Amino acid sequence: MNRTDVVGEYLREVELRLSGLPLLQRRELLADLETHIATLRAEQGAQSEGELIEILERLGSPEVVAAAAYEEAGPRSAPMPGPMPGPMPAPVPPPTAPAQSAGSGLPWWLIGLVAAAVLLFLVGCVGLMFFAQTSGTDAPPPAPAITRVG
Protein backbone atom coordinates (compact mmCIF):
# COMPACT_ATOMS: atom_id res chain seq x y z
CA MET A 1 0.00 0.00 0.00
CA ASN A 2 2.87 2.30 -0.79
CA ARG A 3 0.87 4.41 -3.22
CA THR A 4 -1.83 5.42 -0.73
CA ASP A 5 0.94 6.22 1.71
CA VAL A 6 2.20 8.92 -0.62
CA VAL A 7 -1.25 10.49 -0.83
CA GLY A 8 -1.94 10.13 2.88
CA GLU A 9 1.38 11.67 3.76
CA TYR A 10 0.76 14.58 1.44
CA LEU A 11 -2.68 15.27 2.93
CA ARG A 12 -1.27 15.05 6.44
CA GLU A 13 1.45 17.52 5.54
CA VAL A 14 -1.18 19.93 4.24
CA GLU A 15 -3.39 19.46 7.29
CA LEU A 16 -0.48 20.15 9.64
CA ARG A 17 -0.13 23.58 8.10
CA LEU A 18 -3.81 24.52 8.29
CA SER A 19 -4.17 24.69 12.05
CA GLY A 20 -4.81 28.45 11.93
CA LEU A 21 -7.83 28.08 9.66
CA PRO A 22 -11.47 27.72 10.74
CA LEU A 23 -12.37 24.06 11.11
CA LEU A 24 -14.86 23.96 8.25
CA GLN A 25 -12.49 25.57 5.78
CA ARG A 26 -9.78 23.14 6.80
CA ARG A 27 -12.06 20.16 6.30
CA GLU A 28 -13.36 21.52 3.02
CA LEU A 29 -9.90 21.96 1.53
CA LEU A 30 -8.75 18.52 2.62
CA ALA A 31 -11.90 16.95 1.16
CA ASP A 32 -11.42 18.87 -2.09
CA LEU A 33 -7.82 17.72 -2.39
CA GLU A 34 -8.71 14.15 -1.56
CA THR A 35 -11.51 14.15 -4.13
CA HIS A 36 -9.21 15.70 -6.70
CA ILE A 37 -6.64 12.95 -6.27
CA ALA A 38 -9.26 10.18 -6.24
CA THR A 39 -10.96 11.60 -9.36
CA LEU A 40 -7.72 11.71 -11.33
CA ARG A 41 -6.81 8.23 -10.16
CA ALA A 42 -10.15 6.94 -11.39
CA GLU A 43 -10.10 8.84 -14.68
CA GLN A 44 -6.49 8.23 -15.61
CA GLY A 45 -6.15 4.86 -14.00
CA ALA A 46 -3.16 6.29 -12.15
CA GLN A 47 -1.87 3.46 -10.01
CA SER A 48 1.88 3.61 -9.81
CA GLU A 49 3.60 5.69 -7.20
CA GLY A 50 5.22 7.72 -9.97
CA GLU A 51 1.84 8.67 -11.40
CA LEU A 52 0.53 9.62 -7.97
CA ILE A 53 3.57 11.73 -7.27
CA GLU A 54 3.00 13.54 -10.55
CA ILE A 55 -0.58 14.34 -9.51
CA LEU A 56 0.70 15.65 -6.18
CA GLU A 57 3.41 17.70 -7.82
CA ARG A 58 0.85 19.39 -10.00
CA LEU A 59 -1.19 20.21 -6.90
CA GLY A 60 1.83 21.99 -5.46
CA SER A 61 3.79 21.58 -2.26
CA PRO A 62 1.86 21.52 1.04
CA GLU A 63 3.47 24.88 1.85
CA VAL A 64 2.20 26.49 -1.34
CA VAL A 65 -1.31 25.07 -0.97
CA ALA A 66 -1.53 26.08 2.70
CA ALA A 67 -0.25 29.59 1.93
CA ALA A 68 -3.01 29.96 -0.67
CA ALA A 69 -5.57 28.75 1.85
CA TYR A 70 -4.53 31.44 4.36
CA GLU A 71 -4.51 34.10 1.71
CA GLU A 72 -8.01 33.22 0.54
CA ALA A 73 -9.29 32.87 4.09
CA GLY A 74 -9.04 36.63 4.47
CA PRO A 75 -7.77 38.88 7.26
CA ARG A 76 -10.10 37.41 9.89
CA SER A 77 -8.14 34.19 10.05
CA ALA A 78 -4.83 35.96 10.27
CA PRO A 79 -4.05 35.71 13.98
CA MET A 80 -1.86 38.81 14.02
CA PRO A 81 -4.02 41.96 13.96
CA GLY A 82 -1.60 44.57 15.24
CA PRO A 83 1.53 45.86 13.54
CA MET A 84 4.53 43.88 14.66
CA PRO A 85 8.02 45.14 13.89
CA GLY A 86 9.32 41.68 13.18
CA PRO A 87 11.55 40.66 10.30
CA MET A 88 8.71 38.84 8.50
CA PRO A 89 5.97 41.10 7.12
CA ALA A 90 4.18 38.22 5.39
CA PRO A 91 0.46 37.85 6.19
CA VAL A 92 0.77 34.09 6.56
CA PRO A 93 1.36 33.59 10.23
CA PRO A 94 0.44 30.04 11.24
CA PRO A 95 3.02 28.76 13.64
CA THR A 96 3.56 25.54 11.72
CA ALA A 97 3.86 27.13 8.29
CA PRO A 98 7.40 27.81 7.16
CA ALA A 99 8.25 31.33 6.08
CA GLN A 100 7.87 30.50 2.43
CA SER A 101 6.00 33.63 1.44
CA ALA A 102 8.24 36.08 3.25
CA GLY A 103 10.32 38.44 1.18
CA SER A 104 7.69 40.86 -0.03
CA GLY A 105 7.96 44.37 1.33
CA LEU A 106 10.97 46.23 2.65
CA PRO A 107 13.12 44.62 5.32
CA TRP A 108 13.00 46.44 8.63
CA TRP A 109 16.72 46.99 8.85
CA LEU A 110 16.61 48.84 5.53
CA ILE A 111 13.83 51.13 6.71
CA GLY A 112 15.83 51.78 9.90
CA LEU A 113 18.95 52.54 7.90
CA VAL A 114 17.13 55.00 5.64
CA ALA A 115 15.48 56.67 8.64
CA ALA A 116 18.85 57.03 10.33
CA ALA A 117 20.38 58.52 7.20
CA VAL A 118 17.55 61.02 6.86
CA LEU A 119 17.88 61.99 10.52
CA LEU A 120 21.63 62.49 10.16
CA PHE A 121 21.06 64.60 7.08
CA LEU A 122 18.51 66.79 8.87
CA VAL A 123 20.80 67.25 11.87
CA GLY A 124 23.57 68.22 9.47
CA CYS A 125 21.32 70.74 7.72
CA VAL A 126 20.25 72.34 10.98
CA GLY A 127 23.86 72.49 12.09
CA LEU A 128 24.94 74.14 8.83
CA MET A 129 22.10 76.65 9.00
CA PHE A 130 23.03 77.49 12.56
CA PHE A 131 26.66 77.93 11.57
CA ALA A 132 25.73 80.06 8.55
CA GLN A 133 23.48 82.19 10.72
CA THR A 134 26.07 82.79 13.41
CA SER A 135 28.83 83.61 10.91
CA GLY A 136 26.27 85.70 9.03
CA THR A 137 25.62 87.89 12.06
CA ASP A 138 29.35 88.52 12.35
CA ALA A 139 29.69 89.45 8.76
CA PRO A 140 26.92 92.04 8.08
CA PRO A 141 28.62 95.30 9.03
CA PRO A 142 31.15 95.38 6.20
CA ALA A 143 28.89 93.77 3.58
CA PRO A 144 25.98 96.31 3.53
CA ALA A 145 28.46 99.09 3.84
CA ILE A 146 30.18 98.00 0.66
CA THR A 147 26.96 97.66 -1.28
CA ARG A 148 25.72 101.05 -0.16
CA VAL A 149 28.98 102.64 -1.13
CA GLY A 150 29.05 100.85 -4.49
Place this chain on the structure above:
Amino acid sequence: MTDAAQLSTSLRRGTLEFCVLAMVEREDSYGTEIVRRFGAERSLATSEGTVYPLLSRLRRVGWLDSKWSESPAGPPRRYYTLTDSGRAALQHFRTEWVSFRQTVDRLVGTEA
Protein backbone atom coordinates in the same frame (compact mmCIF):
# COMPACT_ATOMS: atom_id res chain seq x y z
CA MET B 1 10.47 33.85 -4.43
CA THR B 2 12.07 35.06 -7.64
CA ASP B 3 11.16 38.41 -9.17
CA ALA B 4 9.46 36.63 -12.08
CA ALA B 5 7.34 34.51 -9.76
CA GLN B 6 6.53 37.57 -7.66
CA LEU B 7 5.34 39.42 -10.75
CA SER B 8 3.07 36.64 -11.95
CA THR B 9 1.66 36.26 -8.42
CA SER B 10 0.85 39.97 -8.34
CA LEU B 11 -0.71 39.87 -11.78
CA ARG B 12 -2.86 36.86 -10.92
CA ARG B 13 -4.13 38.42 -7.73
CA GLY B 14 -7.47 39.97 -8.43
CA THR B 15 -7.87 38.54 -11.92
CA LEU B 16 -7.74 34.78 -11.50
CA GLU B 17 -11.04 34.63 -9.64
CA PHE B 18 -12.85 36.13 -12.60
CA CYS B 19 -11.31 33.55 -14.88
CA VAL B 20 -12.86 30.96 -12.56
CA LEU B 21 -16.26 32.67 -12.70
CA ALA B 22 -16.06 32.81 -16.51
CA MET B 23 -15.30 29.08 -16.64
CA VAL B 24 -18.61 28.20 -15.07
CA GLU B 25 -20.59 30.98 -16.72
CA ARG B 26 -22.11 28.87 -19.47
CA GLU B 27 -22.02 25.48 -17.88
CA ASP B 28 -21.55 24.06 -14.41
CA SER B 29 -18.20 22.44 -13.91
CA TYR B 30 -16.67 20.27 -11.23
CA GLY B 31 -13.59 21.05 -9.20
CA THR B 32 -11.10 18.74 -10.85
CA GLU B 33 -12.18 19.93 -14.29
CA ILE B 34 -11.78 23.61 -13.39
CA VAL B 35 -8.42 22.94 -11.82
CA ARG B 36 -7.26 20.94 -14.80
CA ARG B 37 -8.16 23.72 -17.21
CA PHE B 38 -6.10 26.13 -15.13
CA GLY B 39 -3.21 23.73 -15.08
CA ALA B 40 -3.29 23.63 -18.87
CA GLU B 41 -2.79 27.41 -19.11
CA ARG B 42 0.95 27.72 -18.93
CA SER B 43 1.06 31.49 -18.52
CA LEU B 44 -1.05 31.25 -15.38
CA ALA B 45 1.58 28.94 -13.84
CA THR B 46 -0.74 27.94 -11.03
CA SER B 47 -0.14 25.13 -8.60
CA GLU B 48 -3.40 23.26 -9.07
CA GLY B 49 -3.98 22.89 -5.35
CA THR B 50 -4.20 26.67 -4.90
CA VAL B 51 -7.38 26.84 -6.98
CA TYR B 52 -9.41 25.03 -4.31
CA PRO B 53 -9.01 27.73 -1.64
CA LEU B 54 -10.01 30.23 -4.32
CA LEU B 55 -13.15 28.23 -5.16
CA SER B 56 -13.90 28.10 -1.44
CA ARG B 57 -13.72 31.87 -1.07
CA LEU B 58 -15.87 32.48 -4.15
CA ARG B 59 -18.46 30.18 -2.65
CA ARG B 60 -18.26 31.91 0.74
CA VAL B 61 -18.80 35.36 -0.78
CA GLY B 62 -21.78 33.97 -2.65
CA TRP B 63 -20.51 34.23 -6.22
CA LEU B 64 -20.47 30.47 -6.67
CA ASP B 65 -22.74 27.74 -5.46
CA SER B 66 -21.67 24.14 -5.18
CA LYS B 67 -23.35 20.81 -4.91
CA TRP B 68 -22.11 17.25 -4.81
CA SER B 69 -23.22 14.86 -7.49
CA GLU B 70 -22.53 11.21 -8.24
CA SER B 71 -20.10 10.53 -11.05
CA PRO B 72 -20.03 7.69 -13.57
CA ALA B 73 -16.48 6.86 -12.56
CA GLY B 74 -14.63 7.72 -9.42
CA PRO B 75 -15.80 9.60 -6.34
CA PRO B 76 -18.72 12.07 -6.26
CA ARG B 77 -18.00 15.35 -7.99
CA ARG B 78 -18.47 18.80 -6.59
CA TYR B 79 -20.16 20.95 -9.23
CA TYR B 80 -19.89 24.73 -9.19
CA THR B 81 -22.60 27.10 -10.45
CA LEU B 82 -22.42 30.84 -11.05
CA THR B 83 -24.91 32.68 -8.84
CA ASP B 84 -26.71 35.89 -9.83
CA SER B 85 -24.33 38.01 -7.78
CA GLY B 86 -21.40 36.12 -9.30
CA ARG B 87 -22.73 36.91 -12.75
CA ALA B 88 -23.03 40.59 -11.84
CA ALA B 89 -19.49 40.60 -10.44
CA LEU B 90 -18.15 39.05 -13.62
CA GLN B 91 -19.96 41.62 -15.75
CA HIS B 92 -18.57 44.43 -13.63
CA PHE B 93 -15.06 43.01 -13.93
CA ARG B 94 -15.33 42.85 -17.73
CA THR B 95 -16.08 46.57 -17.92
CA GLU B 96 -13.34 47.49 -15.47
CA TRP B 97 -10.82 45.19 -17.07
CA VAL B 98 -11.14 46.67 -20.54
CA SER B 99 -10.48 50.22 -19.41
CA PHE B 100 -7.74 49.06 -17.02
CA ARG B 101 -6.02 47.10 -19.76
CA GLN B 102 -6.24 49.98 -22.22
CA THR B 103 -4.69 52.38 -19.72
CA VAL B 104 -1.84 50.01 -18.84
CA ASP B 105 -1.21 49.30 -22.53
CA ARG B 106 -0.99 53.01 -23.23
CA LEU B 107 1.29 53.76 -20.30
CA VAL B 108 3.58 50.78 -20.72
CA GLY B 109 3.70 50.99 -24.49
CA THR B 110 2.11 47.68 -25.35
CA GLU B 111 -0.72 49.01 -27.48
CA ALA B 112 -1.51 46.87 -30.49
